[in-house]
Amino acid sequence: MIKAILIDDEPLSRSLIREYLEDYPEICIVQECQDGFEGVKAIMQQQPRLVFLDIQMPKINGFEMLELIEQPPAVIFITAFDEYAIRAFEQNAVDYLLKPFSRERFAKAMEKFMEHAGDPLSGTAAQPLLSTAALSPQQRQRIVVKTGGKIKIIRVDDILYLEAADDYVKIYARDGVFLKNRTMAYFEDLLEKEQYVRTHRSFIVNIQQITRIEPYEKEGRLAVLKTGTKIPVSKSGYARLREVLDV
Amino acid sequence: MATSPLAPFRNRLIFAACWLLWIAVQYKSLLEFQIDPAIALTDASLSNTLLAVMLALMIYILGLYRPQKRKYLFLLVWCLALSGLWAVMTRISLAGLFAHHPDYLLFLRKSMPLRFDITLLVTGCAAITSMLWHSQEEQKQQESRKRHAEKMARDAELYKLRQQLQPHFLFNSLNSISALTVSQPEQARKMIQRLSDFLRGVLKKEYQQWVTLADELQHLQLYLEMEQMRFGRRLSTEIIHDEESPAFLIPPLLLQPVVENAIKFGLYDTTAPALIRIKASVDRDLLTISVQNPFDPETASPRPGAGFGLSSVQRRLYLLFARNDLLSASAEDHHFVTMLKIPRHDQSHPDR
Numbered sequence: 396m397i398k399a400i401l402i403d404d405e406p407l408s409r410s411l412i413r414e415y416l417e418d419y420p421e422i423c424i425v426q427e428c429q430d431g432f433e434g435v436k437a438i439m440q441q442q443p444r445l446v447f448l449d450i451q452m453p454k455i456n457g458f459e460m461l462e463l464i465e466q467p468p469a470v471i472f473i474t475a476f477d478e479y480a481i482r483a484f485e486q487n488a489v490d491y492l493l494k495p496f497s498r499e500r501f502a503k504a505m506e507k508f509m510e511h512a513g514d515p516l517s518g519t520a521a522q523p524l525l526s527t528a529a530l531s532p533q534q535r536q537r538i539v540v541k542t543g544g545k546i547k548i549i550r551v552d553d554i555l556y557l558e559a560a561d562d563y564v565k566i567y568a569r570d571g572v573f574l575k576n577r578t579m580a581y582f583e584d585l586l587e588k589e590q591y592v593r594t595h596r597s598f599i600v601n602i603q604q605i606t607r608i609e610p611y612e613k614e615g616r617l618a619v620l621k622t623g624t625k626i627p628v629s630k631s632g633y634a635r636l637r638e639v640l641d642v
Numbered sequence: 643m644a645t646s647p648l649a650p651f652r653n654r655l656i657f658a659a660c661w662l663l664w665i666a667v668q669y670k671s672l673l674e675f676q677i678d679p680a681i682a683l684t685d686a687s688l689s690n691t692l693l694a695v696m697l698a699l700m701i702y703i704l705g706l707y708r709p710q711k712r713k714y715l716f717l718l719v720w721c722l723a724l725s726g727l728w729a730v731m732t733r734i735s736l737a738g739l740f741a742h743h744p745d746y747l748l749f750l751r752k753s754m755p756l757r758f759d760i761t762l763l764v765t766g767c768a769a770i771t772s773m774l775w776h777s778q779e780e781q782k783q784q785e786s787r788k789r790h791a792e793k794m795a796r797d798a799e800l801y802k803l804r805q806q807l808q809p810h811f812l813f814n815s816l817n818s819i820s821a822l823t824v825s826q827p828e829q830a831r832k833m834i835q836r837l838s839d840f841l842r843g844v845l846k847k848e849y850q851q852w853v854t855l856a857d858e859l860q861h862l863q864l865y866l867e868m869e870q871m872r873f874g875r876r877l878s879t880e881i882i883h884d885e886e887s888p889a890f891l892i893p894p895l896l897l898q899p900v901v902e903n904a905i906k907f908g909l910y911d912t913t914a915p916a917l918i919r920i921k922a923s924v925d926r927d928l929l930t931i932s933v934q935n936p937f938d939p940e941t942a943s944p945r946p947g948a949g950f951g952l953s954s955v956q957r958r959l960y961l962l963f964a965r966n967d968l969l970s971a972s973a974e975d976h977h978f979v980t981m982l983k984i985p986r987h988d989q990s991h992p993d994r
Contacts, residue, residue, distance in 0.1 A: 404913065405817075405872055407817070407872060410821050410825065411820060414821070414824060451910065453911050453912050454911070454912075454938065475810050494813050494816070494817035
């Protein structure tokens with residue numbers, strides 16, 4: 396038996412997949428979820444081998460949900476019409492179902508899944524897809540993180556600065572510090588270059604938070620934020636800062 | 643700033659070549675009249691250099707200013723004045739240079755009218771060529787502007803069409819129909835019917851023609867009913883209006899984006915039951931429509947005026963009524979309310 400989870404906010408859409416799945420008695424839907432929050436919880440608890448995932452959903456979309464799962468299982472993506480999602484799938488050669496899809500098309504997706512014996516969507520395969528998808532206007536506005544057992548949506552405008560911490564990035568926001576397992580380069584790509592500047596190898600700063608810049612030791616400088624925090628500024632970081640501030 | 647016909651390097655080269663050729667031609671002609679070669683060369687060089695300077699000056703000035711009316715009269719006066727000036731300057735300088743050659747002086751005096759005529763002809767040719775060059779440039783610019791404007795209009799039209807068709811809504815509805823066909827064929831048929839009516843309504847709509855609120859509400863009702871079938875009991879809608887408002891004329895496709903926005907935040911972005919409430923009332927010459935939807939403060943951060951749907955509505959209202967106070971939005975306690983005010987349509991301005 397193969398455990399599967401179905402994540403889609405529309406009951407009719409879920410019933411269609413259930414109907415198509417009658418041809419696959421070995422697949423067992425252990426849980427149905429109607430948003431990404433439920434989806435994260437269900438995947439953690441049930442540890443399914445396969446997930447049917449709709450992209451557009453309430454609260455957080457399918458990509459943001461996957462970001463929160465460290466070892467994602469195999470996923471069959473479903474979307475109705477989302478230019479950014481489709482671009483992300485195409486660029487990364489990931490298969491996806493377009494609503495409305497036929498029984499034959501569904502069978503093809505299942506065949507692919509069976510062929511790979513349900514290989515999980517391993518961390519390395521998921522990363523490029525999620526990085527591309529994160530460039531959509533909706534996802535550029537916010538960052539989704541898991542803190543404790545809860546899911547937190549950070550509005551990008553609320554970010555003060557970011558600091559590299561081993562395999563993670565520490566996000567210092569207005570209402571707390573959060574961790575996300577992404578690289579600094581990823582955030583440098585994602586965030587608006589006019590507002591977020593990489594002042595140092597390990598720091599990205601929201602320039603609206605900077606009150607002044609003071610010299611520090613020989614060649615270095617420090618950016619002083621409104622909160623009083625001092626952020627290191629390297630020589631090249633200072634050049635980038637000057638370019639953005641136009642001074 | 644207008645460019646000059648003498649700006650391209652090729653044209654300058656042609657200008658210089660003509661100048662040298664003209665010197666050569668005149669030198670040759672003067673020799674025919676038994677003029678001393680040294681004097682002939684000086685005469686030809688001096689008079690033609692003066693002419694070249696004058697022409698360059700004229701071309702430059704035509705680049706800065708060209709009359710729109712009576713331009714040929716203007717050109718004629720210009721050419722006459724320039725040729726006259728040229729004749730005076732040539733005569734004085736040549737007579738001064740060769741004051742001790744009475745034969746040459748006599749020749750100079752006799753040939754002056756002919757020289758003037760030739761110069762007038764040359765100046766006229768240069769002026770007309772210059773004029774033509776400018777009008778051709780203007781035409782080129784106009785054409786490129788026109789092409790650009792047409793492309794923009796086309797793009798906007800395409801974008802509008804795509805927005806109206808709402809591909810996301812369309813494909814999701816088709817998917818729902820696909821799901822219903824086996825289990826509830828009767829419902830599937832009903833949904834196809836509604837979807838067809840909705841699409842017919844979209845196709846029928848013209849951007850310029852005003853519609854009654856009743857028509858618009860009927861169209862929206864189809865849309866809302868389909869969403870209801872997709873989302874089941876989670877969505878409920880309420881439409882309240884007073885007696886006067888159904889007959890009130892409103893611009894087409896103004897209310898729909900507002901309701902779509904309400905559905906987006908109230909239904910797509912939440913999992914709780916959603917009540918979309920539309921209220922319309924008329925107060926003298928002003929129709930007020932409010933659209934209320936719930937929202938999830940955890941994930942959505944609706945800011946008044948934000949979102950593409952609303953900003954395009956704001957822009958249309960401004961274009962129609964030159965007022966910026968007709969659209970307002972407020973968020974309080976899990977509810978987002980968009981208020982739309984529409985002044986009474988003046989029948990005497992059908993194109994407004």
